[in-house]
Amino acid sequence: MVKILIAFIVVAGACLYLLTKGGGDVSMTGESHSVESHAPAAPAAQK
Template identity: 90%
Template sequence: MVKILIAFVVVAGAALYLLTKGGSDVSISGESHSVESHAPAAAPASAAAEK
C-alpha cells in the first residue's frame, strides 16, 4: 500500500512538473468559458471560392 502511495506521489509530481514546463498556454485550472479560450473558426475554403 505504501509503495502505491509513493508511486502516485512521484507520478503526480512528474505530471505537474511537465505541465508547468510545457509553456504558458497550458491551463490546469479547469474548464474556461471565456471568449479568449477559443480561436475563431476559419471560413471553409469552398465557401470563399464560390463567391
C-alpha cells in the same frame, strides 16, 4: 500500500513538473467558456 502511495506522488509530481516546464499554455483551472479561449469563427461563404 505505502509503495503505491509513494509511486502515485512521484508520478503526479513528475506530471506537474512536465506540464509547467513544457512551455505550453496549460490551464489547470477547469472548463473555461470565455471569449479568449476560442479562436474566432470564420465567416460563412455567401453565393
